[in-house]
Amino acid sequence: MIDVENGPKLKPFDYVLWFFTIMLFFAVFMVVGDFGNLGYIVSSPTGDYVQQLWGITYFLAAILFGVFMGSLVYLAVKFRAGAVPQAVGQIRPAQPTDYGKVALPILIIVGAVFVFVMAQALGTLGTNSVEFIPGWLGGLGIFLLGAVIFVIYKQYYKD
């Protein structure tokens, strides 16, 4: 069991990094969704309502995504096995792996390319691809996120 009261404390710089991670996830979410802009919606009173409601919903979702995913990733890395002395007895400390150092940068680069492609696709939606392309890219995005989580997980828990 980790002793919360006497365990490692976050320093002011850690809070800055935590906040930066949250903002990074928030920004990525906003860019992927073209800042909540439905480019294919034509100007009409009802269409404007749809656009406005979607924009607000997307912004709120970006805040939630940033706070929860940013915190999850930052705290998982900050308090990973090996970084917390009290946990050494229970969990095997982090060991460098052969594939992790290669796979993670590749996945990060692929992720950056993916975000760019997604932003381009959402910015220039054709009428026939409205539902297909975002669905296709969304599926790839989930697969990519799963791969990142898998690699990070395998870095800390080799078995």
Add this chain to the structure above:
Amino acid sequence: MTEIGRYAEIATIVFAVASLTFLGLLSYHYYLNIYYGTYEHQDPTVIKVIGKQYVWLFQYPNGTTVPDKLVLQAGKPYEILVTSDDVIHALYFVNLGYKLEAIPGYTYHMYIEVNQPGTYPIYCAEFCGPGHYTMKGILIVTPSNSSG
């Protein structure tokens, strides 16, 4: 639970309740605008839409029926009455964000006003049979000063 953990929990709940309440009230306000405010008192032109396998029939006030082609004037309000002759369909204007079920025996209505002239696709958004994918039409929005 630590003091900061308790505050974080309360903040999460307050944020969720406030966000959803705001969105709900705004949506309801827009809903009232659409169905009781913006269009109803502007004397919209009524167009009847009948869905049947695998065609959309648009009936204009002068009695003309046109398959798979709806022509509207930009900036002018219309009321669309949607029904079906056979199975369930769904009239879907992708670019307008409008979708309405077409169900045999029932007539549903919605108001349409488009500000931007152009040609937009119309789809059936409810699987209605083997030819469902062919059930497409076009919406032509003409500039407000033309005779369309």
